Amino acid sequence: MLSTCRNYTALHRNINWRHICGTTNLIKKEDLPATAYNPEIIERNKYTQWEESGLFTPEENSRKPNFSMVLPPPNVTGKLHLGHALACTVQDVIVRRQRSLGHNVLWLPGTDHAGIATQGVVEKYLKSTQNKNRHDIGRENFVKEVWKWKEKYGNTICNQLRTLGVSLDWSRQTFTMDPKHTNAVNTAFIRLFKKGLIYRKKALVNWCNALKSTVSDIEVENININEPKDILLPGYSKPVKFGFIYQFAYKIYNSSEEIVVSTTMPETMLGDTAIAVHPNDDRYKHLIGKRAIHPFRKNTIPILADDFVDVEFGTGAVKITPAHSKVDYDIGKQHNLPLLQVIGEDGLIMNADRFNQLHRYECRQILVQTLNDLGLLREVKPHQMTLPTCSRTGDVIEYLPKEQWFLSCSQLNEKASEYVKSGKLRIMPEKFVNNWLHWTNDDRDWCISRQLWWGHQIPAYKCSVDKDIIWIAATDEESAKTEASKYLRTLPNSINCDRDTDVLDTWFSSGIYPFATLGWPNHHSNDDYKQFYPLSLMATGHDILGFWVNRMVILGLELTDKLPFSNVLLHGIICDSKGSKMSKSRGNVIDPIDVINGVSMEQLKDKTYAMHKQGVLTKDEVKRALDYHKSNYSGTKGIPECGVDALRFTLLSQDIKSHFVSFDVHQCHANKLFCNKIWQSIKYMQLSYAKLKIYDGSVTRDDLTHFDKWILSRLSEMVEIVNTSMDSYDFHLATKALRTFMYNEFCDVYLEATKPGFDNDVKMGYAHAHTLSAVLSTSLRCLAPFMVYITDELIPKVPTLETNIIYNFNDANKKYLEFPKTEDFRIWKNSSLEKQTNRLLGAVNLIRELKGLYNISNKSRHSICVKTSDGTLVDDIENIKPVVLHLTRCSNLVYETDTNKNYVRGILDKDTELYIEIVGDKIENIISTARNRVEKKIKKLEEAVFKMEEKCSNSHYLNTVSEWTQVSDREKLLTKKQELQHLQRLI
Structure with missing residues (x-):
């Protein structure tokens, strides 16, 4: 019997279905979904409700197994870009699934003070508003200005991340310049100094004259100059010749x-x-x-x-x-x-x-x-030459000898290397293990000091008496003098003491992030540290494996005696649909907010010019951006509104473990249409339930129809693929399985196959009702980590059954919905039935193709003739003849052609030919025109396939074209071959 929808706590609203089994009043009109899916309406206010209900906060004193991650902290002055969107969606999908599998999850958010980036932004602001630089106002006042900027603009990206639906525990949000984190940074420096791992020496550093600071290797951008080139550098009135x-x-x-x-x-x-x-x-x-x-x-x-x-x-x-x-x-x-x-x-x-x-x-x-x-x-x-430039300012990097602070890395890296070799630290995908070993085999020490004003000032003091000098790491001047007196053999009060004005490299403060955010060094009294450290997983881009992941590992091992995490998931760098890395210089940067809300060509143009006015884009970059917009979005008059769910689903439709992850706006819009397809399936289900008449008998598994059993078998396959793929972080396989099942098999085939039963057979209608309830609830749960808003809206709209003959989820008194388990659905797997059905559907699709080719309308019901030596196929068709006729929109099915009728033929396979009746005037002309059209298409496709095969086998192509492009080209070739095969069946 049909029952009321369960009350899904926190995450899901209760829908009050009238519990009147078997009447047309079961579904009230106001309970039906809107006519079409509208992401703006669906997404409105949901996140606020989730956050206020504490849905993303882990439970205290929970007996559930723990799962913990930290979000790689984005820059405090940053703005959401597709790279952030990819990284956050990957992690959000992981933690949402872990919650639904019964884990107590902590996913910690935070922002990074980003020394160089933030200082640069504020300096530009001072220059444009007050025509002053930091030296004009002094260090103390400049730091105050940076804090003002942080308070005003610092939470922009956090709010944008909320828009993206990421389920972070904002109650634990941190900032790397907070007092607690600053204390952790100072403690880490002092302990490493006392161990003899931090020392001061004169060495060669990357020096940016425009910043007046050293910069890390990751902030050095090497420009290849292949011919003489004039480059305008900061501080110069005319270009400098290079090359x-x-x-x-x-x-x-x-x-x-x-x-x-x-x-x-x-x-x-x-x-x-x-x-x-x-x-x-x-x-x-x-x-x-x-x-x-x-x-x-x-x-x-x-x-x-x-x-x-x-x-x-x-x-x-x-x-x-x-x-x-x-x-x-x-x-x-x-x-x-x-x-x-x-x-x-x-x-x-x-x-x-x-x-x-x-x-x-x-x-x-x-x-x-x-x-x-x-x-x-x-x-x-x-x-030809390579010119090292500062990625922040564009100035040419100088290599200068300078007295700096260094962290000795040889022994630390040796230990980090052994952990990977022994398997105690797992790096995924494995292809990056060699990068790790290469990095850890480099015995160069790490320069950790920067000549900036914004950041953690180094807790080191230059203590001197006459010509005797010693550097002491200490929390304050008094402690430094006391410590220095032991070496200088004099009273503390007679010692001159000056604190180093340099700040620490931002990578140092973010290197202790996994344990500092959880309470270290006061971890003995901190429950979060005891419960959630070490972390379960670290997910980040492969480009900072050495700069950040390595530093977290070596500092974690040295300061906590533990690996900060035992698993590392590295994802690729975001690229456009053509595989080009997104950058301002290429003009192909896409704002994810524009994808979510949509933006017209005129608005894109205005935004581009505004960025030029703000100094973000040069004139050349403006031109390239406008050209890119014109060539990619003019057909759709801009970027169409796609919504958050379509954006998230699209980002994970590519293999995130490859070097580059491509993003296509048009694919994203197609996934919005997929959302609408799901929306309409719910509406169809509710309207179908409303047709059910009173049925006093019982429904058992034996009453399930051929297509009920088929869709349940396909559901079993989908659940297994989703679970296996998500366990191995192959999200593209999970999204493909979900889309294929829900779009092609469930919506396009199964829902159509249920219409005769709901319309004409009460008992069959109830069998369909059981199936629909189980399939929709299961597939939406599998989809939920990817599409968070639409599933939250629709799962409560799926009427349940008190004793579903297929499957009932145990959600009572649970905070999170149960995620479907592979073993619970294996009972429905039926390979032989699937093989049967695939053959039946092949016949149905061939009839549809013939109707399309010869412009046969679905309104006028025609006859089908099946000529086959396959008796099993005949039996299968006869068993579900009403469904076959409904799916093909035909009126009759025979096995011998009527000589008084005109038929056109299609070849299913060597044993079977299908014919469909064609009526009307000038039949010969209709047939001739259609066949000519197909023959031209076949010829064109044969030529295209030949050229692509020739191209893909060329040795120059194989040696010079990127792996991503080769994979993409092979997929295109396979698609064209399949299209050619389909067309050849029609003549």
Whole structure:
């Protein structure tokens, strides 16, 4: 019997179905869904209700198994982009399913202070509003301005994440500059310092002159220059030329010989302290050990031998500048060469007499001319080069020697490497294990200090008495003096003490994020730390495996004696539909809010110009963006409204574990139509239930029809694929299984197959009712982690049965809906029935194709003739003849053709031909025209298939085209082959 809908606590509203079995009053008109799916209405206010009900907060003192994750903290000044949307949707799908599987879930949100990014934004703001920079107002006032900015704009991305439906526990939200996190950062630094792992030394760093700070390797963008190019740099009034190689000569001391070297940065020769050649290079063997005259310093530099020299590159002789090249720095250490710095932190030349105080690129022009005047310049010619630039400012990175704080990583990385090799730390997908081993095999130490004003000021003090100096890590000045007195052997009050003005690299503070957010270092009294640390999973982009995941592991092991997590899921970088990485320079960036709400071409244009006015886009980037919009969205007059659910489903329809994850707006809109299909299926179900008449007998499993059993078998298959795929994080397989089942099999086939039963057979109608209730409830639950809003709206609208003969979910008194389990549905798997039905549906689809080809209307019911030697097929058709006629929209089915009627033929297989009656005037013309049309399509497809096969087998294509493009092309080829096969059946 039909019953009232259960009261789904917190997540689902109660729908008060009238409990009058067998009457047309079962479904009230006001309970029916709206005519069509409207995401804006469905999504309105739901998230607020979820959050206020505490739905995303883990239970205290729960006996459920725990599952915990932290959201990789987005920048506090950030705005939601598709990369965020992908990362958050991946994690949200995971945690929502874990809750529905019975786990007590903590998913912790937070934002990162993002030192460089935030400081840059506020500096731009000060410049545009007050025409001042941070130096004009001083450090204290500048930090106050940053806090004002954070309070005003800092929660923008958090609110946008709410829009995306992510089920974070906002009651535990953190910020990396909060007092608790700052205390954790200071504690971590001091403990590592006392262990001897943090030390201070002079070394080569990435220096951005525009920022006046060191930057991490991830903030260095290497630009390939293939031909001479003018680039306008920050602080310059005219462009600087790049893409040339300069050859000049060093004269050999006490000899008439010379040695010619090559460089793309001639001004750095002012800091040359040696020349290197390969020990086996016969051209220079006689010069090894001799000295060359430096033309501007009037001293000599050694000519040394080293295997690192490439004899094929340039002249085979290499100038060595240890103070301004990372490679040369290492060579210099091996050969005990002096470190001569000739470029200062202000970008001006130093320690070079006549060239001092010139900007390095002004110096370049003068120096090259001077070398020419001295007769030492040999050649200047175009040359390919890689230019390191700051991703934040666009300025060219200088490599400068600077006293900095470093974390010794050798032993820490060795331990991190062993954890992966032993399987204690699992990295998914496994292809990134090699990246991990490569990173952990690098014995370079980590520079953790930055010359910024916004961030965690390093808790280190320079303590001195006369010329005696010692650095102490401490929480405050008094503690530093007390500690320093032990080494300086004097009273604390007689010690001069100055705190380091540098701040810590943001990656350091985010490296302790997994345990600091859960209460470390006061973890002994913190229940969250005891309950949820280590984390169950860390999910993030593969591009920060070394920069962030590695740092979390080494710091977690050292400071907590535990792995911060034992599983790492790495996802790809978001790309457009053509596989190109999204970037401002390409103009292909898509705002996810525009996808959710829709945006017209005119609005896209206005937004692009506004971003140019704000300084976000250059003129060239504006042009590329507008061209991209025109070529991709003009057909739809902009980006159509898709809604959150369609966006989430589309993001996970690609393999997230590949290097790049493509996103197609048009596919997203198609998934909105999929949402509408689901919406209409609920409406159909409710209207069908309303047709049910009173039935006093019982319905058993034996009463289920052929198509009831078929859809339950397909449901069993779908549930298994979804569970298996979600367990292995192959979400694209889960979404494909869901879409195929719900769209193609359930909506397009099964619902149509139930119409005769609901209309004509009471007992059959009740069998369908049991099936519909179980199938819809099950499939919507499987869909729920992906499409959070529409499933929340529709699951309560599925009338249940007090004793469903198929399946009843045990949701009573539960906070979350139960997720379907594979083993509960295996009983319905029936492979032989599926094989039978596939053959039947093949026949139905062929009839539909023939009707379409010959423009046979569904309104005029025609006859079908089946000619087959397959007796089983005949029996199957006869058993469900009314359904076959309904699905094909035909009136009669025979097995011998009537000679008085005209038929057109289609080939099902070698044993079976299908015919459909064709009536009307000029039948021969109709048939001839249709066949000509098909033959032209076949010819065109055959040509296309031939060209694609030729292309995909070409060795140049296989060696040069990206893996993503090759996979995409193979899928297109398979699709065209299938289309060709379908057409060939019709003639």
